[in-house]
Structures are given as structure tokens and as C-alpha cells.
Amino acid sequence: MANILITGTTRGIGLGLVRTFLDQGLTVYAATRSEAHADALVALGATHGDRLRPVFGDLDDEQAPQRLLAALGDEALDYALFNAGIYGPSHQDPAQIDTRATGALFTTNAITPLRLAQHLAPRVVDGGVLGFTSSQMGSLALNRAAEMPLYGASKAALNSLLRSWAERSAPLRHSILALHPGWVQTDMGGGQAPLTVEDSTQGLARVIQAHRGHALCAFLDYQGETLPW
Secondary structure, eight states, X not given: OOEEEEESOSSHHHHHHHHHHHHTXXXXXXXXXXXXXXXXXXXXXXXXXXXXXXXXXXTTSTTHHHHHHHHHTTOOEEEEEEOOOOOOOTTOOTTTOOHHHHHHHHIIIIIHHHHHHHHHGGGEEEEEEEEEEOOGGGOTTTOOXXXXXXXXXXXHHHHHHHHHHHHHHOSOSSEEEEEEOOSBSSTTTXXXXXXXXXXXXXXXXXXXXXXXXXXXXXXXXXXXOBOOO
């Protein structure tokens, strides 16, 4: 039975990914900040039993990697997906954002996913996949972040860190994937978004599993199409 770790799992894409992989028979380690807002996640345990293994705690905390490793025990991972992210201030104006908010945005969206991945990578089997929820707004070539420049910049930072890590780690043991989930009907995406969470997460699951055994670094959307960095 395959094992997967997913972060940011109380709602939206993260919760959808948990459902998708549980339905496929995987054991899911679902990491999220607090049990207080995890009713939907905890309820899945009634259906899937011990194949759902919640791990609670602040992922931005420096001790988060050790907490996740302790939850895994001696288990190895086939996949690890780093999904947690924040929008940043609603104004999205670099002239208005303060230092604390800037630090929180870039820490949560760029630094934390890579820090967790670097600690957990040795527990991912050879040929496994490390996936990261990015966005087409992180693509400098596409330049689609005009309305969300701060959020887009944080995802561009994530993409840059992933490429640098892949270069330093060559030859790769795993696939390292920056993933654009599409415009999805979540709290962040809004009700006008064209994609349901189920459509997005099922597509992401196919893309992730298709890259098992392929040790490469790529920027892909939920349909498997390559995006320019």
C-alpha cells in the first residue's frame, strides 16, 4: 500500500487531495495547523479508518519537520505534496504591505514548503514524487499576476527555490513538481472559478502518479501540460 503526505488539508485543494488519494486506497498523512478547524478532515477518518493519519501543528514552525517525521515513524513515503498557502493582503499592493505580512506571505508560500521537503526527502522512496502547489501566476514568462502581484511573487519565489534545489540535488532521486491546480472553486478562487475541487484534485493526482519513476523537475498544470517558468 502506498503512502502519501499532504500538507494544508482542512479545506479546498488540500482536503480534496486527501479525499482523492484515500478513495484510491493510499494511506494519507494529512498535516494541518489545528484540529479546531479540521472537522471535515477528521470526519473522513470515520470512513477510511487508520488509512487517514492526521498530523496537527503549525507548518511554519521550525519544529514542524521533526513533528512530521515523528508521525511517520518508520514508514517511507511514495509521494509528498506541499499544499499550504496564503493569499496575502487583499490590497496586493507592494507599496502598502508591511514587513511582518511580507515575511508571513513568503515564509508560508515559498520557504516552508521547501524546508519541509528537504527534511522529508530522505524518507521518500527512490522514484517517488515531491509535489508543490504553485500557480501559473508564478510564471515570469506568462506574466499573469498583474492583479495579484504579491501572491504571484511568492509563487515565483517557490518556483525559483525548487529549481535551485533540483540543480543542487542532481542527479535527482525523485521528481520535483511545481503544480498549477487551475482556477478552482475554493475560498481563494471564488465561486466564479470554472473548476471544481474534485476536477482539479483528480487531475493533479493523475499528473503526480504519472511522474512516479521519472526523476525530473517540471512546472505542470493539473492536466499535465508543461508551463514556462
